[in-house]
Amino acid sequence: MALLEVDAITGGYGEADILHEVTMRVEDGEVVAIVGPNGAGKSTAMKAVFGLVTIRQGHIRFHGEDITGLKPDRVVRRGISYVPQTDNIFPSLSVDENLDMGAFLRSDGIREQKARIYELFPPLKAKRRQPAGTLSGGQRQMVAMGRALMLEPALLLLDEPTAGLSPKFMDQIFDIVRTVHATGVGILMVEQNAKQALAMADRGYVLAMGRNRYEDSGQALLANSEVAEMFLGG
Incomplete structure (x- = not known):
């Protein structure tokens, strides 16, 4: 199947x-x-x-x-998670808050999955408190993909x-x-x-x-x- x-x-x-x-x-x-x-x-x-x-x-x-x-x-x-081509982050929210938004359907703890996302995307960890809209284009795309992966x-x-x-x-x-x-x-x-x-x-x-x-x-x-x-x- x-x-x-x-x-x-x-x-x-x-x-x-x-x-x-x-x-x-x-x-x-x-x-x-x-x-x-x-x-x-x-x-x-x-x-x-x-x-x-x-x-x-x-x-x-x-x-x-x-x-x-x-x-x-x-x-x-x-x-199934989806990363659209445009408007795929919340620019005024921090990187960390964007990841939290990606876990909106989860009722369990998200700390472990968030840690895995930061391991996948090392450049984001140092900028986790920074507004996502201030990042480079490549890093914004990392945020979008990381948020989509929060639901595993x-x-x-x-x-x-x-x-x-x-x-x-x-x-x-x-x-x-x-x-x-x-x-x-x-x-x-x-x-x-x-x-x-x-x-x-x-x-x-x-x-x-x-x-x-x-x-x-x-x-x-x-x-x-x-x-x-x-x-x-x-």
Whole structure:
């Protein structure tokens, strides 16, 4: 049984369908990358998993349970956390307070998990009392990912985690994704830096015009000349 199964979903926003029979899956502990041109429906597919899109056809299953159309708060309770591309931190709150906000559903103590987050993201520990909005772009992304991990999800959804970052911070974020993956968390990632994303992914999906175009291992997609020419810049 796959960790996540997206089975031929069609849907979008309002009356407009952005996705057309999109299918994908994430196995336990996998990193799966969704790549493709702008407007391909990549972020919409991820938002569909998190309950932010109207699905008119198809099913989404998590650990075998049908979660199609569940509201985000119920999706979170099942073990899925989502890091959106923008507005993904509380800028006026401290780093520590941001992590506390990420644990809003927990009734048990959070001290141990918070300590693990600071071990994953060492630069944040020294700045734990600093307003998150004053951090660098890369460090703000660490805060967003750390907050999402406070609930110890089985699946982490990352929407364009390197968007707008310098090459230095871009490499740092990819390293962090690898570190998070090493803890056993499954990762579904939308990423414009397709070559780097596919290089670290177990599998990848290429979307175009809201439809599946290619599916294969990350390395196989990188080696596919047609994929490279059409979607990876040659």
